[in-house]
Amino acid sequence: MILPLLRYSLSDLLRSQRFLIPCVLYAGLLAVLFGGDPGAPPAPWAASGLALYPVAAWLAVTVANTEDPVQRDVTTAAAGSPWRVVGGLLATCLVVDVVLVAMAIVWPMIATRYEYPPQLVVAGALAHLAAAVSGTAVGLACARPVLRGIGWTALAVAGIVVVTGIQNWLPPVGTAIKALDAASPSLLVLARDVAIALALAALAGTLSVRFSRRR
Amino acid sequence: MREHGPVGLRMEGVGKRYGRGPVIVDGIELAAEPGLPVVIAGANGSGKTTLLRIAAGATAPTWGRVTGRPKGVGYVPDRFPAHLRMPVGAYLRHMRRVRCAGGDAAVLTSAVLADLGFTADPGVPMNQLSKGNAQKVGLAQALAGGAELLVLDEPWSGLDVAARPALTSAVAAAAESGAMVVVTDHTGIADALPRLRRMQLRDGKLQDGDAAGPCAVVTLLCREPDLMAGELATDPEHDVTVAAGAVTLTVPSGHVDGLLRRALQLGCSVREVRPLAAGARP
Numbered sequence: 139m140i141l142p143l144l145r146y147s148l149s150d151l152l153r154s155q156r157f158l159i160p161c162v163l164y165a166g167l168l169a170v171l172f173g174g175d176p177g178a179p180p181a182p183w184a185a186s187g188l189a190l191y192p193v194a195a196w197l198a199v200t201v202a203n204t205e206d207p208v209q210r211d212v213t214t215a216a217a218g219s220p221w222r223v224v225g226g227l228l229a230t231c232l233v234v235d236v237v238l239v240a241m242a243i244v245w246p247m248i249a250t251r252y253e254y255p256p257q258l259v260v261a262g263a264l265a266h267l268a269a270a271v272s273g274t275a276v277g278l279a280c281a282r283p284v285l286r287g288i289g290w291t292a293l294a295v296a297g298i299v300v301v302t303g304i305q306n307w308l309p310p311v312g313t314a315i316k317a318l319d320a321a322s323p324s325l326l327v328l329a330r331d332v333a334i335a336l337a338l339a340a341l342a343g344t345l346s347v348r349f350s351r352r353r
Numbered sequence: 354m355r356e357h358g359p360v361g362l363r364m365e366g367v368g369k370r371y372g373r374g375p376v377i378v379d380g381i382e383l384a385a386e387p388g389l390p391v392v393i394a395g396a397n398g399s400g401k402t403t404l405l406r407i408a409a410g411a412t413a414p415t416w417g418r419v420t421g422r423p424k425g426v427g428y429v430p431d432r433f434p435a436h437l438r439m440p441v442g443a444y445l446r447h448m449r450r451v452r453c454a455g456g457d458a459a460v461l462t463s464a465v466l467a468d469l470g471f472t473a474d475p476g477v478p479m480n481q482l483s484k485g486n487a488q489k490v491g492l493a494q495a496l497a498g499g500a501e502l503l504v505l506d507e508p509w510s511g512l513d514v515a516a517r518p519a520l521t522s523a524v525a526a527a528a529e530s531g532a533m534v535v536v537t538d539h540t541g542i543a544d545a546l547p548r549l550r551r552m553q554l555r556d557g558k559l560q561d562g563d564a565a566g567p568c569a570v571v572t573l574l575c576r577e578p579d580l581m582a583g584e585l586a587t588d589p590e591h592d593v594t595v596a597a598g599a600v601t602l603t604v605p606s607g608h609v610d611g612l613l614r615r616a617l618q619l620g621c622s623v624r625e626v627r628p629l630a631a632g633a634r635p
């Protein structure tokens with residue numbers, strides 16, 4: 139149902155240069171972070187995981203704002219429902235999230251000479267996924283059609299990311315990053331954080347649909 | 354068709370306001386049945402675009418009910434935007450996939466583009482298209498996808514004159530093959546559609562168009578067009594536009610003589626007076 143819309147939005151995203159800046163910045167950060175001797179996992183992943191939060195939010199805004207409002211009208215009419223359109227955007231963001239998570243997890247495994255037991259790799263991946271999907275939720279909730287000016291969107295995204303990202307008691311991002319402090323992080327806590335992040339992304343999608351029906 | 358219950362798109366008591374803004378349309382009653390095009394006339398700002406966006410499912414009514422909208426609507430806005438970076442061919446292919454259109458849709462798309470006189474290469478990115486070519490891409494995605502409902506906002510006005518008959522026959526063909534059509538038009542070209550029903554949107558209310566009576570379009574050359582436009586449009590039924598020094602008024606036929614007398618007294622020169630079919634008022 140949403141596969142054609144996923145392909146449509148992914149295709150325009152890949153043709154745009156707007157996805158490059160956040161991705162290159164993130165790759166640069168990974169290069170610095172894992173370039174020297176970052177220390178034994180999972181502690182270095184806390185930094186790359188936290189950085190993924192704003193990067194994913196930025197990319198979600200890019201994905202959601204690809205079409206101008208009139209073009210979105212045409213697509214919504216063709217798809218028959220704003221749910222399908224927003225579902226396509228959400229799916230696109232999740233695909234991008236998974237790619238970035240894979241990049242952040244695999245990079246130190248290749249570049250550093252520490253042991254990476256499977257349990258730690260899973261923990262790292264879950265923490266990154268929680269941060270990335272939360273970023274998607276924030277981006278989707280602050281982009282068009284919810285907020286229409288890119289200035290307001292940037293302000294709202296930055297505000298939410300800064301305030302929620304540094305609260306280490308606050309699920310999903312805060313608790314997921316904090317869990318990586320432990321030598322053997324709790325997979326249960328991390329899986330819960332991923333589930334909360336997915337629920338937030340679904341909520342952001344619902345908000346987006348509500349606003350597109352109102353505008 | 355009535356024996357089998359209502360068929361087609363139906364809007365009942367539909368109204369819309371954006372946020373806390375003014376009410377744009379209200380009390381809209383509209384039925385679009387397969388094969389019977391509905392042609393809506395209305396001045397700028399009368400709520401045409403909002404009405405069509407609701408019909409197309411691009412926005413929801415604030416109150417009222419819309420029923421019978423088929424899945425996948427062919428919607429063409431007033432101005433088809435061209436901001437996407439993907440090539441024309443890719444855009445049309447994606448839209449066909451979104452509509453789950455059949456295999457012959459690709460052939461049909463090229464045929465529609467050719468008929469409309471689309472001049473750019475299908476490999477050209479959407480954001481490099483001219484306004485006219487962008488409009489043709491918009492029409493092609495709507496007309497060639499096998500949509501059961503076509504919602505077209507002033508489709509003829511953005512097209513060059515040579516392409517207009519092709520659009521008329523494409524819309525007529527869609528209607529004859531059982532599509533529902535809701536179209537706004539101020540050019541009068543929609544009169545050529547078979548079995549059409551005219552309606553008129555005025556101040557957010559939709560009425561049967563034939564009740565509005567015949568109108569005439571009067572074009573005047575004036576020294577101070579903006580000032581004269583205000584002097585001459587004395588009735589709320591008068592629709593006035595100023596372009597390139599010319600004042601164009603659309604008025605009920607009965608008002609023409611009085612209007613011309615006043616215009617000549619004010620020093621304007623009459624360039625053209627032509628009748629406008631009932632309901633085709635801009």
